[in-house]
Amino acid sequence: MNIGPYLLPNRFFVAPMAGVTDRPFRQLCRHFGAGYAVTEMVASRADLQASPKTSRRTSHAGEPGLIAVQIVGTEPQEMADAARYNIDRGALVIDINMGCPAKKVCNKWAGSALMQNERLALQIVEAVVQACLPHGVPVSLKMRTGWAASHKNAVSIARAAAAAGVQMLSIHGRTREQGYRGDAEYDTVAAVKAAVPVPVVANGDIDSPQKARAVLAATGADAVMIGRAAQGRPWIFREMAHFLATGESLAPPRVTEVRQLLLDHLQHHYTLYGEHAGVRSARKHIGWHVKDLPGGAAFRGRMNLIEDCRLQHQAVADFFDELGLGMDRLPAPAVINTPPHNKQNELETLT
Numbered sequence: 001m002n003i004g005p006y007l008l009p010n011r012f013f014v015a016p017m018a019g020v021t022d023r024p025f026r027q028l029c030r031h032f033g034a035g036y037a038v039t040e041m042v043a044s045r046a047d048l049q050a051s052p053k054t055s056r057r058t059s060h061a062g063e064p065g066l067i068a069v070q071i072v073g074t075e076p077q078e079m080a081d082a083a084r085y086n087i088d089r090g091a092l093v094i095d096i097n098m099g100c101p102a103k104k105v106c107n108k109w110a111g112s113a114l115m116q117n118e119r120l121a122l123q124i125v126e127a128v129v130q131a132c133l134p135h136g137v138p139v140s141l142k143m144r145t146g147w148a149a150s151h152k153n154a155v156s157i158a159r160a161a162a163a164a165g166v167q168m169l170s171i172h173g174r175t176r177e178q179g180y181r182g183d184a185e186y187d188t189v190a191a192v193k194a195a196v197p198v199p200v201v202a203n204g205d206i207d208s209p210q211k212a213r214a215v216l217a218a219t220g221a222d223a224v225m226i227g228r229a230a231q232g233r234p235w236i237f238r239e240m241a242h243f244l245a246t247g248e249s250l251a252p253p254r255v256t257e258v259r260q261l262l263l264d265h266l267q268h269h270y271t272l273y274g275e276h277a278g279v280r281s282a283r284k285h286i287g288w289h290v291k292d293l294p295g296g297a298a299f300r301g302r303m304n305l306i307e308d309c310r311l312q313h314q315a316v317a318d319f320f321d322e323l324g325l326g327m328d329r330l331p332a333p334a335v336i337n338t339p340p341h342n343k344q345n346e347l348e349t350l351t
Contacts, residue, residue: 001199001222003036003093003168004138006066010035011223012212012237014230015170015203016070016095016142022056023063024268025285028261029230030065033237036223037065038142041097041111044073044082056272060090068093070142072100072111074120076127083131083139094132096125098143098157099172112176115157116147122160129165140168142203145188148177155191162196169196170225173204180228190219201225208333209236209243209250216244232288233333252330259320262289263313270309279309286316293323293330 001008014021014029016038021029026037042057049058060067069091071082083094098121100111114121129139141161146152158169171192173184184204193200202221206212207229215224230236235253242250265285270278283304290296299319306312 003066003140003199005136006092006138008035008066008223010237010241011216012240013037013170013201013223013225014237015225015227016040016097017227018100019281020231020284022269022272023060024265024272025234027063027268028265029234029237031261032235033241034226034230034234035237036068038068038070038093038095041070041072041100042082042086044071044075044078046078046081046085049085058086058089059272066092068095068140070095070097071128072097073124074114076120076123079124080127080131083128083137084135087132087135087137091137093138093140094128095140095142095170096128096166098141099170112144112147115143115153115176116151118153118157118160121157122164125161125166126164133165138167139165140170141166142170142172144172144174144176145185146175148175151175152188154188155195158192158196158200162198166198168199168201170201170203173202186215186219189215189221193220193222199223203227207236209240212240213244232285232291249332252332254329255320255324255327258289258330259317259324262286262320263317266309266313266316270313275309279307279312282309282312286312290319292333294326295319295323 001011012034013036014034018040021037021040029037040057042054048054067090069086071079071086071094073079073082086094097111098114125141132139143154143157145154152175154171161169169192171189173186173189186202189202199222201223202215202219203225206215206224206226212224226236239250266282269282273281286303287300290299303312303315306315
């Protein structure tokens, strides 16, 4: 599939996640076959552009592949300026955040709160598209199904956004009211796909190759976007590509492969964040990788007390060395082949 002039290598994307999809994590997911990766959301306010957090999120030094930056805000002109600022720093795609459910974002009427004000949402879309147009930079939009179950307006926003020039839409199958509770639904994703002429990406609860295939079939979506399921399991993109191509499950990665790639990831992480912040922010990544492994819980407890990058790096190496004495490959994840929750599936089950 394409976004604007860019041909993407596959249809398995990593979702933008605040505090997670930094440059080292995006590189890790790309290594394992993610065809597209978007930055953490970047604030549109000009007074925050020099802050350490925003500077890290807008630095793409050495990053391979198509650079896509997600911006968040509430003022059309400010969002347009943020788009131009990020284009100057290397962005080749600008993504508008209209899906974040976090209170600190929604309380400022940004993120998914914008879905309550379709007029403002469209003004932002139009301003960003016009800012990107002279640079040949395509604009995408990520949103939810609506603000609440009683206010699902993803289809109307999608139509307006596509008419305004947005070239890809990503839909998380929950309302903002749900947060991450309950099951994602895909009827709305299918309705958006049927309503617009641009590529549509399905997001929410896609946690296995089997689920990816089912969601693509149920929605007609052009791609799937993986968020939480890639935390500690970035090879899920490789597994999905193999399963959809062959119908067969790929063997779990070797312990030695995961050991080396995690250690390399940590080095990139320390370089980006520095000694003090790096050792602390790396803990969640290490924790995700070991939580389901033998001895993982005890190791997490010890690892969270380490305050030195070198000691943390060595502890991870030692853990995987010991793990490799007892197994060659990681254990296969339990596959729960949950069908997508939509009316068509319910009809097929009943008949």
